[in-house]
Every structure is written in structure tokens, then in C-alpha cells.
Amino acid sequence: MDLFYLILGIVFILLGCFSMYAYITKNEKMFWKKERMIKFYGKTLGTLIHFTGYVIVPIAFGIYLIIKSLG
Numbered sequence: 001m002d003l004f005y006l007i008l009g010i011v012f013i014l015l016g017c018f019s020m021y022a023y024i025t026k027n028e029k030m031f032w033k034k035e036r037m038i039k040f041y042g043k044t045l046g047t048l049i050h051f052t053g054y055v056i057v058p059i060a061f062g063i064y065l066i067i068k069s070l071g
Contacts (some may be wrong), residue, residue, distance in 0.1 A: 009065030015057035023055065024028045 013053045031050065038046035 005065045005069035009069060012058045012062030012065065014062075016055050016057075019054045019058070023051065031060040032040060 019030075027035075031054075034047070034050045037050045040046065041049060
């Protein structure tokens, strides 16, 4: 087991979960880059890109790192 990848995977999952919590509670102060993306890409695409980059990718990458550390 590689402890570094395990810890890093847990950190990424926590980061993604924290961002998801901020989306659920509609805490707009945390997402200062979201407004730029909405202005550039439009409301729907900007929100989708931001959600993907700050919620889905960290959680998926964290799961990947945890699986890599256990294998």
C-alpha cells in the first residue's frame, strides 16, 4: 500500500465533497471563479464546467488514487 497516494486520494475526495456541499447550500462566496466561467460560457455551460472541474473530477481522481494505492 502506498500511503502517499492513499492520503492524497482522501484529500481529493474531501475537496470534492466540500465543493458539493457548497453547491447544495448555495454558498456563492466559495466559488469566485464560477462567475467568470458563467460570464464567458453562459449560465448553463459555465456552471456545468465549474461543477465538473470542482466536484466530479476531484472525487473521481481521489477514487482513482485510493484504488491505485491499494493495488
